[in-house]
Amino acid sequence: MTGPTDSAESTGSTNVASNPSSNASPRTPAENGELALLCEVAGTPKPGNVDRAREYPDLRFEHFLAGAVGARRGLAMAAAGESVGESFECAVRGMATQRGGNTQFGAVLLLTPLVRAAAADENSRDGVSRIVADTTVADAVCFYRAFEHVDVAVADPPNGWDALDVRRGADAADAIRERELSLADMMATSAERDGVAREWTSGFERSFALADRLAVLDGPLPERASRAYLEALAAEPDSFVSITHDADTAREVTERADRVLSDHEDGDAFATELIEREINPGTTADITAAGLFVALERGIEV
Amino acid sequence: MTGPTDSAESTGSTNVASNPSSNASPRTPAENGELALLCEVAGTPKPGNVDRAREYPDLRFEHFLAGAVGARRGLAMAAAGESVGESFECAVRGMATQRGGNTQFGAVLLLTPLVRAAAADENSRDGVSRIVADTTVADAVCFYRAFEHVDVAVADPPNGWDALDVRRGADAADAIRERELSLADMMATSAERDGVAREWTSGFERSFALADRLAVLDGPLPERASRAYLEALAAEPDSFVSITHDADTAREVTERADRVLSDHEDGDAFATELIEREINPGTTADITAAGLFVALERGIEV
Numbered sequence: 001m002t003g004p005t006d007s008a009e010s011t012g013s014t015n016v017a018s019n020p021s022s023n024a025s026p027r028t029p030a031e032n033g034e035l036a037l038l039c040e041v042a043g044t045p046k047p048g049n050v051d052r053a054r055e056y057p058d059l060r061f062e063h064f065l066a067g068a069v070g071a072r073r074g075l076a077m078a079a080a081g082e083s084v085g086e087s088f089e090c091a092v093r094g095m096a097t098q099r100g101g102n103t104q105f106g107a108v109l110l111l112t113p114l115v116r117a118a119a120a121d122e123n124s125r126d127g128v129s130r131i132v133a134d135t136t137v138a139d140a141v142c143f144y145r146a147f148e149h150v151d152v153a154v155a156d157p158p159n160g161w162d163a164l165d166v167r168r169g170a171d172a173a174d175a176i177r178e179r180e181l182s183l184a185d186m187m188a189t190s191a192e193r194d195g196v197a198r199e200w201t202s203g204f205e206r207s208f209a210l211a212d213r214l215a216v217l218d219g220p221l222p223e224r225a226s227r228a229y230l231e232a233l234a235a236e237p238d239s240f241v242s243i244t245h246d247a248d249t250a251r252e253v254t255e256r257a258d259r260v261l262s263d264h265e266d267g268d269a270f271a272t273e274l275i276e277r278e279i280n281p282g283t284t285a286d287i288t289a290a291g292l293f294v295a296l297e298r299g300i301e302v
Numbered sequence: 303m304t305g306p307t308d309s310a311e312s313t314g315s316t317n318v319a320s321n322p323s324s325n326a327s328p329r330t331p332a333e334n335g336e337l338a339l340l341c342e343v344a345g346t347p348k349p350g351n352v353d354r355a356r357e358y359p360d361l362r363f364e365h366f367l368a369g370a371v372g373a374r375r376g377l378a379m380a381a382a383g384e385s386v387g388e389s390f391e392c393a394v395r396g397m398a399t400q401r402g403g404n405t406q407f408g409a410v411l412l413l414t415p416l417v418r419a420a421a422a423d424e425n426s427r428d429g430v431s432r433i434v435a436d437t438t439v440a441d442a443v444c445f446y447r448a449f450e451h452v453d454v455a456v457a458d459p460p461n462g463w464d465a466l467d468v469r470r471g472a473d474a475a476d477a478i479r480e481r482e483l484s485l486a487d488m489m490a491t492s493a494e495r496d497g498v499a500r501e502w503t504s505g506f507e508r509s510f511a512l513a514d515r516l517a518v519l520d521g522p523l524p525e526r527a528s529r530a531y532l533e534a535l536a537a538e539p540d541s542f543v544s545i546t547h548d549a550d551t552a553r554e555v556t557e558r559a560d561r562v563l564s565d566h567e568d569g570d571a572f573a574t575e576l577i578e579r580e581i582n583p584g585t586t587a588d589i590t591a592a593g594l595f596v597a598l599e600r601g602i603e604v
Binding site: 026031038039042052053063065066069070072098221222302 | 337364371372400523603
């Protein structure tokens, strides 16, 4: 055999479904992590994001399928207690085994500590906060390395932080070590401008709130995900839109999402328009995937 | 921890993507098996089968997502060299962790020996035929047990084979052992009426032919899958339609598929009609998933 191997993946899987005493999800945390990625992209409409009814010419639905399949390797590492940084880098490397480029980088960044916490029976804001607090300088170095596997649009670093610009990839490693910054420290520097980083510093406030909404809404899970996404989009300007366009555009999207929720505007038409304008509220999609994971771990049925 | 565990899954995953010398698929055989299941259901239109644009009220797209995620456990077992029977039963048990019931039972029955062969660098008709020939009575017992995890529509057994009716589940185990039937023997008894069993006895002829077509067709992989499915449907009456309806209906579907291919009928309208009439050419979808796997292992890009 010259290719990658599945051998170790199977050993534990044998035991997976033979635990009738468990009241938890019938899936493992890594399986739920992958399924959260898949249910996020399956939910439609999700204005501005690829879903099963809308895609970009070069970023298509199947890229997300392959990306989610590939990301599970790293999520399984996190579930096994490997470091958040190494698990995340592995997940991103697996996610990048398709030609669409960045599919769900931010979602995987949220899922990695969530999966690790859930695997330790700590599917809670406190539980994931402890995982975040325990991250190290080595985790930060891995995080930077992950950017070498895929192109990700990011904000400019704060003044004085140029040496730590994630776009420098592994070259920034020395600067990270010199300043002794953990991955949690890194996220704190970005929290003001980046909604994914803000989840890391806030105890995943919006992810858990979205999971609560999923439990309350009616209908099939992807429909609930679509609705919860719209609500989250209407509640707060999307930071990925702010980064890739500007604050005014992000505000417009938020106001329009609110109009869709109040039936003053058609959701499908809005979704098509945002794809045409290439306005992608990716942060809100990331938080939707994280909320789906928390809900799946709590036992929401598919 | 009371729930299932991902721990062993991760160990090997660490090495998965760190093999730059491999020219093969960037994914493991189990990952490709799961991705084949996902790309099959993503391909649209696939008249009569659930796809990303059409679903039944109680058998929806997300059931297929969760089913594919769950099936990977068993596919990873097969890749690790575990018995075909135990791997298949594990995959079906994982597939059944959703409320839609049977999503891709037949596809998983094709993928299990294909994944095992591919993991041994034998992604060929000869390679999978050797795996089939090596199946045992114990594999046949596991196969029967798999029917306890999910309801599957099957043909009546041949005369004199009532004791071996798969619908008897594990109760048929004694009868299997008494007659010393391997899983390959079991498939041979069904090959005349069941197109999935016929793949087992024919060296997966149609699966590999479909993989050849996928390589030749143009466009994104799910579009190729949709086209290859239609071609396969037009080439041979679907045995699942024969079992769940009758031979006349299966013949009608084949003729209509041919009309769609020659542009004398609209594929989307035909797809919607078949869903409304609950006519499900499931065997052809199973072979499409198997062909997708073979093509992915050969390195077709996503």
